[in-house]
Amino acid sequence: VFAVDHHAAGDEMPGIRVERPSCSEIALEIAREAGVRPSREALIAAALGIYADSVRLLRADGATLRILADAVDVVGPLEQYVGRLREEDRGLKMAKAHALARLSVYEGNRGVICATHVDAYESDVANALTSAGCDVSIVASRHGEEVRLILRSRSIDVAALAADIASILGGGGGGHRGAAAVSIKRRMRKDELPRLLSEVVKLIDASARRLD
16 A cells, blocks of 8 residues: 655655646556556546546646646546536535635735635636736635645745745645645634734745735
């Protein structure tokens, strides 16, 4: 048994760390090298994993696309599967609405930093904020005994930021240059999350000032 991670930075763990856009493509490559032929269902799951991990193929390179092409040759065009992912259900719409209602916007040397918190769909909300123009997006959510932070950016290495935040606040963090996550070992009430987010913003950019 061995572990494979595709993130550029993160928790040190025993196993193999390969910096690739998605973990699914590594799994398919390992299967190919081992002479294993994945089932159709496994190929569909892997193709969707590549699509999602690479942010709808925006981070995909030639190697990623070649591996995806081999899967698509078997399962057919992704349109029939991806269409299901694009349908925003009521939960995602409500999460985005709540995120906007709780949004705090800061400006500093690193640009515009947007911070908010939700109960679910953290990654989708962070991606939406980044698409809206935030230089760094931070979305917090509670998960039992810990708080999870999702970071997104198109210009700043948030994987390095996540690792730094985790080392200071306690927990684990890492990811890719443009997409990362931090798990902080704290049990918090929902009304305490804005204070934590303010603390995180200051760790990212000490010059950041909240915009009214």
